[in-house]
Structure formats: C-alpha cells, structure tokens
Amino acid sequence: MRKIRLGMVGGGKDAFIGAVHRKAALMDGQIELAAGALSSTKEKALASGRELGLPDDRNYATWEEMLESEVSLPEEERIELISIVTPNHLHFPVASAFVDAGFHVVLDKPMVHTSTEARELIRLVEKTGIIFAVTYNYIGYPMVRQARHMVRRGVLGEIRKVIVEYNQGWLASKVEESGNKQAAWRTDPEKSGISGAVGDIGSHAENLVSTITGLEVSELCADLESFVPGRLLDDDANLLIRYEGGAKGVLIASQVSTGEENALSIRVYGTEGSLKWSQETPNLLVFKPIEAPLQVLTRGSNYLCEEAKKATRLPPGHPEGFIEAFANIYASVAAAIRVRRGEMDPDGSLWNFPTVYDGARGVHFIEKTVESSRSDKKWLNARWK
Numbered sequence: 001m002r003k004i005r006l007g008m009v010g011g012g013k014d015a016f017i018g019a020v021h022r023k024a025a026l027m028d029g030q031i032e033l034a035a036g037a038l039s040s041t042k043e044k045a046l047a048s049g050r051e052l053g054l055p056d057d058r059n060y061a062t063w064e065e066m067l068e069s070e071v072s073l074p075e076e077e078r079i080e081l082i083s084i085v086t087p088n089h090l091h092f093p094v095a096s097a098f099v100d101a102g103f104h105v106v107l108d109k110p111m112v113h114t115s116t117e118a119r120e121l122i123r124l125v126e127k128t129g130i131i132f133a134v135t136y137n138y139i140g141y142p143m144v145r146q147a148r149h150m151v152r153r154g155v156l157g158e159i160r161k162v163i164v165e166y167n168q169g170w171l172a173s174k175v176e177e178s179g180n181k182q183a184a185w186r187t188d189p190e191k192s193g194i195s196g197a198v199g200d201i202g203s204h205a206e207n208l209v210s211t212i213t214g215l216e217v218s219e220l221c222a223d224l225e226s227f228v229p230g231r232l233l234d235d236d237a238n239l240l241i242r243y244e245g246g247a248k249g250v251l252i253a254s255q256v257s258t259g260e261e262n263a264l265s266i267r268v269y270g271t272e273g274s275l276k277w278s279q280e281t282p283n284l285l286v287f288k289p290i291e292a293p294l295q296v297l298t299r300g301s302n303y304l305c306e307e308a309k310k311a312t313r314l315p316p317g318h319p320e321g322f323i324e325a326f327a328n329i330y331a332s333v334a335a336a337i338r339v340r341r342g343e344m345d346p347d348g349s350l351w352n353f354p355t356v357y358d359g360a361r362g363v364h365f366i367e368k369t370v371e372s373s374r375s376d377k378k379w380l381n382a383r384w385k
Contacts, residue, residue: 005034007079010086012038012048024326030334037063087185092117104131111359118360134359136207140325142311143285149305156270162249166201167257196233202253215243224373
C-alpha cells in the first residue's frame with residue numbers, strides 16, 4: 001500500500017506543535033510529508049521546507065499557492081491529506097478551502113472562531129464526504145480509551161460527578177511581551193478568538209469528559225478571569241456544569257497556576273466505582289470499585305480493552321506519551337483513508353478520532369462559557385443541539 005501524501009500549513013521552523021504533528025504523522029510509516037506552506041512569512045516558509053527536504057516544486061510560500069498547485073496535479077500525485085497547524089484565526093479560511101477542494105483534513109483545536117464558521121465546515125464536510133479530524137490529541141492516550149471503554153460499558157454504574165482540571169503556569173506573568181510568539185498570538189483576541197485559557201486548554205478538558213463519559217452539557221455557570229494586568233483574554237476559568245441525565249461536573253482551566261506544567265487530569269465518579277487519569281502520568285489508570293480493592297491499570301497490559309491495546313506501541317514499563325497520542329489520531333485518519341481507497345476493510349475501532357462535530361461542539365462550549373461569565377444569570381442553557 002502506498003503511503004498517504006501529506007501537506008502541511010503552518011508548523012515551520014521553531015514551531016513546537018508543528019514538529020509534534022510531523023513526528024506523529026510519520027511515526028507509523030503510513031504517511032509521508034509531500035508538500036508544505038510552513039509559515040505565514042514567505043522567506044520562513046521556504047526556508048522551513050528546504051530544511052525538511054521538501055522538493056522546490058512542492059515547497060510553497062503560501063497556502064493559497066499550495067492549494068492552487070496541488071489541485072492542478074494528477075490525482076495520483078497530489079496530496080491527499082492536509083494538516084493545519086496555524087494560529088486559530090487561520091483555521092477556518094484554510095480548512096474550508098481545502099475541504100471544498102476535496103482534500104482530507106486534520107485541523108488543530110479549537111476548530112474555528114465561531115459556531116457560524118463551525119456550521120459552514122460541517123456543511124462542507126457533509127457535501128464533499130471528506131475525512132475531517134480535529135486534534136484533541138489527549139483522547140489518543142491508550143488509558144483514556146480504556147477509561148472510555150469502562151465507563152461506556154457500565155463498570156462505574158451511573159455517572160454522578162466528573163471533575164476535570166487543566167492547570168498550566170506558563171502565562172503566570174506577561175510573557176507575551178517578552179518575544180514569546182506562542183504566548184503573543186494566544187493572548188491576542190484577533191488571532192486566538194473570544195477566549196484564552198478556555199479556548200486553548202479548557203476545550204481539551206471539555207472534549208476529554210465528552211469522550212470518556214458521553215455526557216452532554218445542559219447548563220453551566222462560568223467564572224472567567226484575566227489575572228495578569230493588561231491581558232485581554234481570560235487566563236483562568238472555573239466552571240460548574242450540569243449534564244443531561246443529572247450528572248454534575250467541575251471544570252478548571254488555568255494558565256496562571258504557578259509551578260504547574262501540563263497538569264490535565266480527570267476523575268469520574270459513578271454509583272459502582274470511580275476512575276482517575278492524569279496526563280503527566282499517562283500510562284496509569286486508577287480504578288476504585290465501591291466494594292473491592294483499588295486497582296492500578298497499566299498501559300500495554302493484556303487485560304485492557306482492544307482499543308487501548310491497539311493504541312499501544314511498547315510493552316508496559318516503557319513510557320509512551322504525548323507524541324504517541326497524536327500519532328494515534330493520525331493512524332486512525334490514515335486507516336479511514338485506506339478504507340476509502342479500498343485497501344482495508346472497515347473496522348469501527350480504527351475510526352477513532354474527533355470529528356468536525358466534536359470540533360463544532362467544542363466551539364459552542366467556548367462561546368457559552370464566555371457568555372455565562374459575562375452574564376448575571378446563575379445558570380446558562382448550554383445545550384449544543
């Protein structure tokens with residue numbers, strides 16, 4: 001089977017997340033980088049492509065140039081999949097253009113700035129039938145998939161409460177004024193959107209709850225704050241959440257939690273037991289049955305569900321982490337493309353990536369969180385559909 005040809009928009013020299021996406025996409029030998037428009041600056045875009053070994057005729061100065069050129073190539077030569085790793089404000093124009101042209105898309109989160117843009121992307125994806133993934137990468141961890149398996153099969157009984165936290169400390173001071181490019185665009189409303197911490201990391205927390213539990217938000221009460229003087233977007237968020245069916249939730253997203261690094265964690269409490277998972281110790285899942293000893297499940301073990309085992313590359317005791325979780329998203333996208341090609345039989349367990357609908361729900365969640373924080377109402381209706 002020939003490799004899937006990948007094009008990339010953004011992610012050039014010195015871009016942390018772009019390098020992660022490339023390593024993840026290429027990890028399993030299913031995808032090859034064939035073209036790129038790797039920066040919004042022409043000189044940097046071309047220099048980045050040369051550094052990565054792209055041929056001159058597939059190393060583009062702009063994404064518009066790449067789209068025009070790739071569409072003109074014979075189908076057996078053009079890229080099939082586009083990875084978009086730009087700042088948020090470019091997500092919609094780039095993604096909608098490539099979707100409309102019939103390319104499969106992997107898009108970083110949050111998907112777009114507004115629900116209006118999200119609905120248009122859904123329309124285009126449904127019209128073209130392309131494969132569209134949003135990189136809520138934390139659901140790629142094997143033990144997150146094990147947690148989902150256990151919750152969805154009733155091991156915890158009826159879910160009563162979910163506590164999810166994503167705490168970072170890197171924006172505890174005004175680093176956006178120190179030349180930090182990542183901080184600069186993430187704290188700029190024109191580029192980041194209407195929210196800072198909620199859009200950047202709170203959206204991950206929301207998706208993690210949805211993925212593991214299947215719970216849908218019905219109402220929320222949000223308190224957003226910009227603790228750093230002069231910062232235009234929230235850097236701290238605290239939410240109380242009511243879910244359909246009666247479960248309750250607490251969501252914390254903070255980028256001013258001094259000393260924290262990348263502390264994403266979730267606790268799910270049911271009538272028959274509870275689960276706890278932390279992104280900083282991702283190879284472990286703690287299960288506490290109501291009337292039995294505590295169990296610590298380890299990644300790579302034979303007793304895990306098939307989805308968790310398929311997402312694992314190394315035996316227990318050999319840590320897997322962040323890039324591998326991303327790679328599981330790309331591997332699932334690659335499998336879906338191969339099914340479309342007729343090279344693989346359909347296998348539902350392989351279609352294991354967040355879709356355009358997950359991305360749209362995430363955008364809705366961000367909007368409703370900001371609306372709630374600005375409102376005097378205690379509870380705000382936040383149902384997506």
